[in-house]
Amino acid sequence: MDADIAIVGAGPAGLSFARALAGSGLSVTLIEQQPRAALADPGFDGREIALTHASRKIMEDLGLWSRIAEADVSPLRDARVMDGPSLFAMQIKAAAAGHDALGYLVPNHLIRKAAFSSLMDAGEARLIAETKVTGIERDGQGVQLALSSGETLSARLIVCADSRWSETRRMLGIGAATKDFGRSMMVCRMEHEVDHDHVAWEWFGYGQTLAMLPLNGLRASAVLTLPQGEMQAVMALEGEAFNAEMTRRFDGRLGAMKLVSTRHVYPLVGVFADRFAGPRCALVGDAAVGMHPVTAHGFNFGLQSQERLAGRLIQAVRIGRDIADPGLLADYDRAHRTATFPLYQATNLIASLYTDERVPARLLRKAALHFANRMVPVKKAIAAHLTQAV
Known part of the structure; x- marks a missing residue:
């Protein structure tokens, strides 16, 4: 043997x-x-x-x-979940689970x-x-x-x-x-102007999904999810054109953004x-x-x-x-x-x-976020699950 x-x-x-x-x-x-x-x-x-x-x-x-x-x-202190162009966000706070950070x-x-x-x-x-x-x-x-x-x-x-x-x-x-989600995910590091306060974003936009994972300093890991054809167009952009595109896609909420790493694309399959x-x-x-x-x-x-x-x-x-x-x-x-x-x-x-971009799904998406944000026990349970403290 x-x-x-x-x-x-x-x-x-x-x-x-x-x-x-x-x-x-x-x-x-x-x-x-x-x-x-x-x-x-x-x-x-x-x-x-x-x-x-x-x-x-x-x-x-x-x-x-x-x-x-x-x-x-x-440190990943808190998290925000957003839907569409609305400024409303469901807040998931580490303090709800008795910790200073959800994770790292x-x-x-x-x-x-x-x-x-x-x-x-x-x-x-x-x-x-x-x-x-x-x-x-x-x-x-x-x-x-x-x-x-x-x-x-x-x-x-x-x-x-x-x-x-x-x-x-x-x-x-x-x-x-x-489960093939029919999407591709691009990840890269970006510098930005607005402080993220170590709060992560999960932003379910219309036609795209964005995530912002807060890194130390005025930097973040930007995650963009799109259908493959649209992703190819984004990946073809270089220099200031790419920076402007990412700033636009994040609706300027982090100020001007600048690429500071290589870009990588992965298929989304569960x-x-x-x-x-x-x-x-x-x-x-x-x-x-x-x-x-x-x-x-x-x-x-x-x-x-x-x-x-x-x-x-x-x-x-x-x-x-x-x-x-x-x-x-x-x-x-x-x-x-x-x-x-x-x-x-x-x-x-x-x-x-x-x-899901259909009107009934959009309405359900918004309703679910608002409902969850009002339910303190639900947010505590989510925070505890994300934290997995020992």
């Missing part, structure tokens, strides 16, 4: 999962298509991750948080870098970079993985962490429900796997649940999935239980499904409603 556990995908979820197993006595091998250098020092990808208090605690326990400079962590904004590439360095410093996991899994066979004794290098890797358990478009999940015969575990296999991260970003929980769910699975495997080792025991894997499946399915469905509903 080459390893106890083979992890396919060395993104944040896969790296964190491997790091969580350090010291457990289990041998771990990660298989990743990217070069080692790209994992050690990933480039800026535009994404700013909204971390809950629970996710910060997980990252602290894994030795990730201390590797991120304080200047790169932006950290660049995705710095989380990846911290996860990689923490794992490498632990010195227990083996990394096979620039390699793909080309075939999988399972039997009662273990799993055999055919690699693009021509080699074969044997393991007791395979864990898929290779994105919401996981090829490994498909090889295992696990389907997934997908994914929920039919199963999170099976014979000698399990899914973590986006391979299990790929969220629409509107509720900002996708990465947090990914961290929680690896923690749920790692905790069960470590306990199994302690009591001498097979790490691929069907009951153990089924328990992980139930726990993670229960934790994610309601919000996954609610997120898809919100995203679908607030991009």
